[in-house]
Amino acid sequence: MKVLGALEPSELSNFYNAIDVFFNPTLRPQGLDLTLMEAMHCGKPVLTPNYPSIVGTVVVNQTFGYTFSSNVESFVDALESAVKDGPKMLQNKGIAFRKHALSMFxxxxxxxxxxxxxxxxxxxxxxxxxxxxxx
Known part of the structure; x- marks a missing residue:
């Protein structure tokens, strides 16, 4: 895992092409997160908090990624699940997630x-x- 901070728009395609899973570290509930939608459209599964605005519209099931409660133990469990699933499963989740994005957003x-x-x-x-x- 590598923390990058804010990226320039011109850097986004290289970023999404380089990752296996997109981690959204927000610790506060919010509306529809554009970074999650970007990851969806790029075919990347996500690792994100299980806030209602996210699980109700974006990560509607575990086919698309991994969700966790706002605590360290839950985050570690979700991260370990992503690592255990491996690159092929992550790729399959990303493909399913992109298909969902193209039908919804x-x-x-x-x-x-x-x-x-x-x-x-x-x-x-x-x-x-x-x-x-x-x-």
Missing amino acids: TASKMADTYERFFLCMKNPRFCQYPLPTDC
């Missing part, structure tokens, strides 16, 4: 979601799910 879906959000603010009818146009 696209520019088109983001634009549609924002459009729906703004329509909902204007007219509550658009707040109902699913709409006939969603199918």
Whole structure:
């Protein structure tokens, strides 16, 4: 494990291509983390805290990576699981994770979601799910 700190945008592709698993060390709950989405789209499994915002949207099952509680013992257990799984399993998790990302997090879906959000603010009818146009 090597701590790198902030990277320039031009360094990101080399970074993601060089790693086996992306470790997100945040110790506070947050919204949807863009670094996790970057790792997903690059086909890298993640090692990340099991906050609801992460396990509810990104690491929805263990096929995509490893989650841990906010304590050292849980982190060590998750890290040992990743090491034990080895490079081939990590690669398979990354492939599955990327497939999930491409089905869930696209520019088109983001634009549609924002459009729906703004329509909902204007007219509550658009707040109902699913709409006939969603199918």
